[in-house]
Amino acid sequence: MKETENNWSYIIFVRFEEKMSLPLNEIETFLDFTSSELSISKNSISLETRFRDIPSWSSLNALIYISRINEETNVLITSGDLSEIVNLGDIYKLIKERSNGYN
Amino acid sequence: MAITKHSGIKIKGIVNVIPALNEDNLQLPIIEENERQKLVEQTGIRFRRTSKLPVKNLFSRGIKEAMQLTGWTNNDVDILICVTQTTELSIPSLACQLHGDHEFNQQTICYDINAGCSGYVYGLQTISSLLSTINSKKPRALLCCGDVSTHLLSPDDTSTQPIFSDAISVTAIEFDPNDDSITARFNLETIGKGQTAIYMEMNALNKKIMRLNGIDVFAYSVKYVPSNIEALIENAQKPDELPEIYVFHQANKLINDAVIRKLNLNIDCVPNTLNLYGNTASASIPITLCTRLSETNNWVLLSGFGVGFSVASALIKLPDFVPHKTIEI
CATH class of the missing domain: 3.40.47.10 (Thiolase/Chalcone synthase)
Incomplete structure (x- = not known):
């Protein structure tokens, strides 16, 4: 009984499993996702595309994009990360490296 | 902690x-019409x-x-x-x-x-x-x-x-000095490395300007707010202190939805005033709490997070009746 009482809070917070609902660590899925989220034709982007050159890239759309990546993969990307990288392949690499949990 | x-x-x-x-x-x-x-x-x-x-x-x-x-x-x-x-x-x-x-x-x-x-x-x-x-x-x-x-x-x-x-x-x-029952618990935390998520600077005209780095506020909120709340509720260790509602600082929907999602909360337990009032800084929690005060007289969870980077949550037992009013001037 005592153990049950002490563990009640774990029943309340059943966190979402920290795993990908979309396999963004696969290149094609990542490019499909990016095309959809940034409203750009998939034919016009690749891992070499500089994300700041995408016409829809703005402070709001960047935040939406980063929040959607977190929603799908649980990966967190900061402004510091973005300042050190250039193209979509770098974002893909971050997702792949961090997709085993928080970072 | x-x-x-x-x-x-x-x-x-x-x-x-x-x-x-x-x-x-x-x-x-300042926002394009189609956006x-x-x-x-x-x-x-x-x-x-x-x-x-x-x-x-x-x-x-x-x-x-x-x-x-x-x-x-x-x-x-x-x-x-x-x-x-x-x-x-x-x-x-x-x-x-x-x-x-x-x-x-x-x-x-x-x-x-x-x-x-x-x-x-x-x-x-x-x-x-x-x-x-x-x-x-x-x-x-x-x-x-x-x-x-x-x-x-x-x-x-x-x-x-x-x-x-x-x-x-x-x-x-x-x-009330005669009431020795616990009616409030708090968990206050600071993540100072997030000090540039929201900050003030002087512009060219020597005027104070507040700047917001939305991506970092999102990252710090999602990383630190759910764990802050979980630690507080685990510390309470009493099922009867389970909050009836969760009142979050009204940052923006992207951030608040992400925090709610991480905690797997029922959206009906999370009042929201963003659409009507926007982000009103430290006033957002009491403003939002008041939208549910007439139907809530139990434990509530309050959680504020942002500039600092600062995260502070409270588990509060509300009295049976809390008079309240919201006025416009």
């Missing part, structure tokens, strides 16, 4: 003062309030209304604390200015707390700690929270203009 617990603390009334002047994000000229609907959907904010008056005037009205609502007299107030980051003249403290204007008792403890989005919970924790040390039959405090954040925004800043809004709130709090 700074978790504290307090007995005998009771919220006796809340007054929110909201400027009547409404700004509509669907009409915001405005998306902005409103993603941030959850359509309307924002702006005050031409200094924050002191809003607090002054709130104090006057709070005294009427509670029936307290000027001699009843032992503590007056102002939580704000937008006072026009910071010397003397705004709390001292308001003390003078309202002619409170000489024995009143008065000071300001420089805090933003986590400020309501910081103020509650500070007052809860102080009240129990005062040698009085019924120690009482007024907690004044809020900002006129729009006074610090750059007119062309598409990150801050659609988000921030002006409002204040005054909460009356009383300590």
